[in-house]
Amino acid sequence: MTVLDATDAGADGCEHHGARLLASLDRSRVYALPEAPAGAAIRVFKAADTIRPFCWYEDAPRTESSQLSHAENRARHQR
Structure with a gap:
């Protein structure tokens, strides 16, 4: 896989x-x-839709929308 950011800088890696x-x-x-x-x-x-950003920070508080997965944010706004 190649993942590109907004500036087209990229990194190759496995699916995980x-x-x-x-x-x-x-x-x-x-x-x-x-x-x-x-x-x-x-x-x-x-x-990626279900993974929280920077998920390797296991003890980080997750209260802001920028700290939740895209799926969690969609569910939060559908209530």
């Missing part, structure tokens, strides 16, 4: 780490590398 990075960057996007299995970019995109 690509999803974690994608979840933590604003206006980022993901592309499958040529050797990636079919559907890899879609899987990363869907996984």
